[in-house]
Amino acid sequence: MSVHRQNLPNQITTTRLVVSPGLVLVAWATDSRAAFLTLLGLLLLTDGVDGYLARKWQAQTDRGRQLDSWADYMMLVCGVAGIWLLWPEIVRHEWPWFAVAVVASFGVLGYGLLRWGRVPGYHTWLAKLLAVLLPVSMLPMLADWSAVPFRAAVALQVAGALEELAIALLLPNHVGEMKSAWHAWRQYRAQRK
Numbered sequence: 001m002s003v004h005r006q007n008l009p010n011q012i013t014t015t016r017l018v019v020s021p022g023l024v025l026v027a028w029a030t031d032s033r034a035a036f037l038t039l040l041g042l043l044l045l046t047d048g049v050d051g052y053l054a055r056k057w058q059a060q061t062d063r064g065r066q067l068d069s070w071a072d073y074m075m076l077v078c079g080v081a082g083i084w085l086l087w088p089e090i091v092r093h094e095w096p097w098f099a100v101a102v103v104a105s106f107g108v109l110g111y112g113l114l115r116w117g118r119v120p121g122y123h124t125w126l127a128k129l130l131a132v133l134l135p136v137s138m139l140p141m142l143a144d145w146s147a148v149p150f151r152a153a154v155a156l157q158v159a160g161a162l163e164e165l166a167i168a169l170l171l172p173n174h175v176g177e178m179k180s181a182w183h184a185w186r187q188y189r190a191q192r193k
Contacts, residue, residue: 009054010064016046017071020078027082033142036082043075044135051123062176065121069109072131073119076105079135087142094147101134101154104161108168116174122167123177126160 020043027036050068054060080098084091091098112120130153137153140146167175167184178184 005057006059009050009057009059010061010067012046012050012053013064013067013071016043016050017067017074019043020071020074023075023078023082024085027085031086033086036086037142040075040079040082040135044131047072047075047131051128060177062121065123065176066119068123069119069121073106073109076102083138083142090141090144090147094141094150097147097151097154101157104154104157107161108164111165111168112174115168118174120164120168120174121176122164124160124163124167124180126156126163126180130157130160 019039023036023039023043026032026039030036047068050064054064080102083098108120108122112118134150134153134157137149140148141150163181166181167178170181170184170188171178175184175187178187
């Protein structure tokens with residue numbers, strides 16, 4: 001496999017990391033909800049493409065997982081800031097749910113940084129599902145139809161954060177990708193034998 005192909009997933013991830021602050025710029029400078037949602041959609045697409053290509057080309061690395069996690073966090077912060085600028089009335093009304101989503105997303109990050117000095121980067125099945133569900137669940141809320149799907153996704157986000165915390169507590173060392181808490185439990189039990 002060519003070196004270019006091997007590096008392409010990380011280059012896509014780096015692009016997401018670098019371009020994510022553009023969400024705030026677009027929201028602030030243009031006041032265009034359509035432009036903001038278009039850029040956010042493109043960034044979300046890169047989140048799926050980089051992982052797919054890394055798996056397809058067997059280019060998965062710990063560095064790539066770490067980079068992907070940082071890009072996801074940057075996109076989350078900039079996305080929430082852009083939503084706050086463009087839909088302030090919705091953010092004021094739903095602020096407890098936004099706060100819970102952000103705390104749930106960053107709680108495990110803080111734990112990993114304190115414990116290992118690095119992002120856990122588990123990329124669990126639930127985290128991958130939430131990467132799709134959370135943005136999609138926001139659309140009805142931003143269209144002023146219903147916040148119920150967003151609230152349900154936030155509740156699932158809390159469950160995902162608790163699962164990642166359980167993984168971090170079960171496994172004493174940084175392990176990189178872990179499919180679920182059940183897989184971590186199996187690994188924990190195997191290590192104790």
